[in-house]
Amino acid sequence: MSNAGQPGKPHNSAHGSGEDIPAALRDTPDAAPQRGLRVIFLIAAGILGFVLIAGLSGFIFSLTASRQAKEGETKSQVNPDQTPVENTDNTTQALLGHLPYPEAPESDLVPIPGHPRLRLRRAAAEKFHLMVQDARRSGVNIVPISAFRSEQEQKQLFFGVGAQRNQTPAQRAALSAPPGYSEHHTGYAVDIGDGNTPATNLSENFEKTKAFAWMSQNAAKYGFELSFPRDNQQGVSYEPWHWRFVGDRDSLETFYKARNIKPKQQ
Ligand SMILES: [Zn+2]
Numbered sequence: 001m002s003n004a005g006q007p008g009k010p011h012n013s014a015h016g017s018g019e020d021i022p023a024a025l026r027d028t029p030d031a032a033p034q035r036g037l038r039v040i041f042l043i044a045a046g047i048l049g050f051v052l053i054a055g056l057s058g059f060i061f062s063l064t065a066s067r068q069a070k071e072g073e074t075k076s077q078v079n080p081d082q083t084p085v086e087n088t089d090n091t092t093q094a095l096l097g098h099l100p101y102p103e104a105p106e107s108d109l110v111p112i113p114g115h116p117r118l119r120l121r122r123a124a125a126e127k128f129h130l131m132v133q134d135a136r137r138s139g140v141n142i143v144p145i146s147a148f149r150s151e152q153e154q155k156q157l158f159f160g161v162g163a164q165r166n167q168t169p170a171q172r173a174a175l176s177a178p179p180g181y182s183e184h185h186t187g188y189a190v191d192i193g194d195g196n197t198p199a200t201n202l203s204e205n206f207e208k209t210k211a212f213a214w215m216s217q218n219a220a221k222y223g224f225e226l227s228f229p230r231d232n233q234q235g236v237s238y239e240p241w242h243w244r245f246v247g248d249r250d251s252l253e254t255f256y257k258a259r260n261i262k263p264k265q266q
Pocket residue numbers: 146184189190191241242243
């Protein structure tokens with residue numbers, strides 16, 4: 001507003017004498033321009049209000065749209081009623097119950113000591129070796145059966161073996177992940193057996209071995225956990241032999257980021 005008027009000039013208003021009116025208004029030259037300015041002010045405020053409301057609703061719309069576009073996002077989203085709802089659809093990317101995983105970079109894959117053909121990511125291999133050594137001191141014989149697998153190898157396991165056994169993809173997926181969807185691609189997953197009872201290899205009976213009992217008690221100390229316990233929320237069949245490394249940031253993000261866990265209510 002203008003400050004160019006004559007200070008102190010009285011004008012007609014309900015406030016009576018000009019001295020009662022705030023300085024900013026008192027500075028207004030006379031009543032007629034003041035009305036004009038009020039009208040302009042009201043129009044400007046109206047336009048500003050409209051722009052704000054339009055902008056805000058556009059922002060909310062784009063926010064909602066971008067949230068809905070994000071696959072695997074497990075945060076709450078805004079529904080048409082503006083009521084936050086829990087998005088439990090964390091299996092958007094799943095294929096027959098299995099989640100997609102990238103192949104480990106070749107440069108980070110190292111053999112498990114004593115097993116030149118079985119490779120894990122460096123951090124996982126080191127902790128796995130330490131774990132096996134500690135178990136051995138307790139008289140438990142943990143042996144790795146399978147570790148890193150490429151998509152090509154998984155392709156043979158899924159389609160090749162599936163064809164030999166006359167299994168449909170759904171039947172096959174209960175036992176093996178489709179190529180591109182195996183935790184073994186990450187270089188963090190390892191199938192283990194009990195060296196003293198090889199007959200239990202890759203069978204549910206492995207859960208009755210000393211190796212499984214020892215792992216259940218101690219694996220977390222080395223950053224390993226069972227990927228598919230009984231009745232896991234991913235719906236994959238129980239695999240007591242299949243363990244994954246979650247002991248560093250990259251492995252944790254690989255298995256947990258934005259999926260595979262339920263959002264926590266506050
Ligand atoms: Zn496995």
